[in-house]
Amino acid sequence: MKLFGSSGIRRVVDREFLQLTFDIGLAVGNSYHSVVLGCDTRTSSDAMRYAFLSGLLSTGAAAAHAGVIPTPTLAYATRHFEAGAMITASHNPPQYNGIKLINPDGSAFDSTQREQVEQMVSTKSSKTARWEEIKNCTDYPEAVAQHVERILADFPTKLKLKVVVDCGCGAASAVTPYLLTRLGCDMIPLNCQPSGYFPREIEPVPENLGELVSTVKSEGADLGVAHDGDGDRIAVVDEKGRFVAADKLLALFARQLGARVVVTTVDASMLIDELGFEVIRTRVGDAFVSDELRRRAARDIEGEFGGESSGCFIFPRVSLCPDAIYAAAKIVQIASEHRISALVDQIPSYPILRGAVPGDKATMDEVENSLKRQVESGGRLETTDGLRLAFGDGWLLIRPSGTEPKIRITAEATSEKRAEQLYNLGLKTIEECLAREERATT
Numbered sequence: 320m321k322l323f324g325s326s327g328i329r330r331v332v333d334r335e336f337l338q339l340t341f342d343i344g345l346a347v348g349n350s351y352h353s354v355v356l357g358c359d360t361r362t363s364s365d366a367m368r369y370a371f372l373s374g375l376l377s378t379g380a381a382a383a384h385a386g387v388i389p390t391p392t393l394a395y396a397t398r399h400f401e402a403g404a405m406i407t408a409s410h411n412p413p414q415y416n417g418i419k420l421i422n423p424d425g426s427a428f429d430s431t432q433r434e435q436v437e438q439m440v441s442t443k444s445s446k447t448a449r450w451e452e453i454k455n456c457t458d459y460p461e462a463v464a465q466h467v468e469r470i471l472a473d474f475p476t477k478l479k480l481k482v483v484v485d486c487g488c489g490a491a492s493a494v495t496p497y498l499l500t501r502l503g504c505d506m507i508p509l510n511c512q513p514s515g516y517f518p519r520e521i522e523p524v525p526e527n528l529g530e531l532v533s534t535v536k537s538e539g540a541d542l543g544v545a546h547d548g549d550g551d552r553i554a555v556v557d558e559k560g561r562f563v564a565a566d567k568l569l570a571l572f573a574r575q576l577g578a579r580v581v582v583t584t585v586d587a588s589m590l591i592d593e594l595g596f597e598v599i600r601t602r603v604g605d606a607f608v609s610d611e612l613r614r615r616a617a618r619d620i621e622g623e624f625g626g627e628s629s630g631c632f633i634f635p636r637v638s639l640c641p642d643a644i645y646a647a648a649k650i651v652q653i654a655s656e657h658r659i660s661a662l663v664d665q666i667p668s669y670p671i672l673r674g675a676v677p678g679d680k681a682t683m684d685e686v687e688n689s690l691k692r693q694v695e696s697g698g699r700l701e702t703t704d705g706l707r708l709a710f711g712d713g714w715l716l717i718r719p720s721g722t723e724p725k726i727r728i729t730a731e732a733t734s735e736k737r738a739e740q741l742y743n744l745g746l747k748t749i750e751e752c753l754a755r756e757e758r759a760t761t
Contacts, residue, residue, distance in 0.1 A: 322440065323433045325604025329408045329417035332363040336416075337370045343418060344374025344404075345445035346436045351402035355459055357385045357393035359407040359490040359549045360513040363416045367406045371418065372456055375404075379448030383459035387513055389490045389550025394425035394640030395469060396462040407490070407549035410522035419549075425638030426613045427606035467498050469637060470648050477503035478655045483543040483556075484647075485509040485531045487521050491550030495647050504651060507538055523547050523554035523630060525562040536560040542654045544647050551605070552630040553643035555650055557659040565630045567666045570594055572632055572646070573624045575653055582611045582625035582633075585704045586716055586729050590667050602704035603718070605631040609639045669713075671731040672742040676749055678726035679719060685752035686717055686726075693744070708741075715741040717749065 322328050328343070330336045347354060354375055358364040368384070375382050385396055390405045397403030403421035411417070420428040420436070428436070439445050482504045486492040492513040499506045509530060510518050520527040523545040535543040535556050543556035555563040563571075566588035573581050573596060581596040584603045592598050599615075601607040608625040612635050615623060626632035631641035634649075653659065683706065690708055694700050701707040705718020705727075713732025720727055726749055730742035 322437050323428075325602070326409060326606055327405075327407075327417050327419035327427070329411055329415050331414050332367065332416045337366060339440070340367055340370040340418065341374040342440045342443070342445070343436060344371040345378060345447070346374075346439035347402060347404065347420065348375040348378030348380035349439060349445045350435065351380065353381045353383075353400045353402075355383045355385055355393065355396050355400045355403045355462075357388045357390070357396075357403070357405050357462070359405075360387055360488060360492070360515045361408065361413060361416055361548070362515040364406050367416050367418070371404060371406065376453055376456060377447045378445065379452040379454065381454050382456045384456055385459040385462040387490055387493060388462055389494055389546075389644055390419060391425075391551055391638060391640045391642035391644050392462055392466040392494055394421050394638050394642075395466045396459065397421050397425065398423045405549065409549050410547040410552060412521070413517055421640065424613065425640035426609040427640075429610055463494055463497075466644065467494065467501065470498060470645050471501060474502060474648050474652055476652075476655075478651050479503050479505070480541040480651055480655055481505040481507065481538060482651060483507045483509060483531060483534045483538060483540045484511060485528065485543070485545040486511045486550075487517055487519055487523070487546060487548065488512055488514045489517070489521060489546055489548040489550060491546040491644060494550065494644050495544070495546065498644060498648060499651060502648060502651060507534065507540065509534060517548070521548045523552055528554060528556065528562065532556055532560045532562070542651060542659060544650065546643055547630075550643050551641040553632070553646045553650075554630055555659070557663060558654075559660050561660065561663075563659065563663050564668075565626075565628045566590060567663050567668075568630070568650075569626045569628075569632065570666050571653065571662055572626070572649060575649070576624050576634075578624035580615075580623045582608050582615075582623065584608065584627045585701070585707050585718075587628050588669060588671065589714060589731055590669060593667055600703060603627070605629070605633070605641045609633060609641075613639055669731050669733060670735045670738040671729065672738050673727070673729050674742070674746070675720065675725040675727045676746065677724060678749060678753060679724050682726060682749065682752050682756065683717075683719060685755065686748055689748045689752060690717075710741075713737050713741050715745050717745050
């Protein structure tokens with residue numbers, strides 16, 4: 320039974336999913352004897368929380384509820400427990416909910432852990448405890464204070480900036496405004512009441528942040544920041560009201576942190592390579608970035624930073640969970656020393672094209688065979704996640720969607736013409752392979 324996507328488990332909330340959530344709680348409780356739980360602001364989060372807790376507690380495991388908090392805040396609290404469970408669907412629409420399972424170092428459950436949970440749910444092999452072994456759930460109200468104090472320890476100077484904060488009425492509403500106020504900012508809140516309803520599309524992408532942009536301009540603010548539903552993603556608007564691309568934020572953070580190694584995903588911009596970092600690329604999904612940072616940390620390698628183009632950034636000194644709350648403090652600190660627009664304009668930009676066509680994983684073998692011919696013309700074929708054909712002046716990525724019956728195409732190059740050429744190569748290759756498949760079945 321396949322339950323996990325690239326970032327936990329997510330589905331539309333219904334009776335079947337609530338039953339599944341109970342079974343997942345059972346499976347987790349059979350392997351982890353102390354678990355801290357948190358929720359985002361969705362109206363279904365209480366139902367999901369109680370379903371998960373019912374399964375977890377029935378195994379005799381100890382559980383603590385930290386309340387409505389961001390995922391990175393829960394991840395930081397998990398260091399005191401064997402595991403953490405966050406009830407959230409992150410940036411998905413409000414009818415969705417889900418579960419993220421977290422290790423004490425803040426990393427998401429790895430492939431072995433995920434497979435263990437899936438196997439126990441599929442075979443219904445979880446065991447329950449005798450009645451006298453079942454415990455009550457306790458409260459863990461100190462999670463927010465602990466996370467905020469840890470962040471403040473890295474930012475001792477009062478940062479007197481005017482900052483607009485749009486939390487989308489998500490879980491970060493309880494933390495980021497408080498943190499930035501503690502840092503000394505003149506904080507202008509947008510959608511910072513944790514209502515359970517999202518007043519804008521919750522993913523913090525440019526088309527959803529018009530109110531943030533207009534408020535930064537009208538208020539003459541130094542900066543604008545926005546979060547998704549569970550506070551593991553950040554978007555930034557500079558003092559001119561311009562959206563800062565997440566790839567540029569990745570480079571900006573890496574530079575300011577003095578990182579030597581940047582762990583990112585196969586679909587991140589090649590500008591990271593151009594800036595002289597040692598770049599390690601993983602599959603798409605912050606959990607895979609976290610996995611790689613975790614493996615490298617075991618070898619005591621320092622000077623590392625990780626993130627991806629979705630706006631997830633991982634600060635290993637604090638946690639291996641994407642931490643948009645820490646990122647908010649960091650970008651405010653940077654803005655107190657330099658104009659964000661000037662720093663961003665110093666980072667190179669390359670044209671990038673993204674799209675998708677109907678298709679599935681079965682088509683990918685044919686696509687790979689077709690792309691191998693391009694290697695002879697100077698390309699390098701990489702198979703970390705899907706198929707990435709890299710050239711000296713650009714790259715093409717073809718990979719099946721993890722959530723829809725689609726094949727995604729991404730192309731980036733040093734010129735618009737070359738990016739279009741690579742994108743069209745991907746599109747033509749897929750269409751030819753699909754046509755051959757259709758002829759073979761008729």
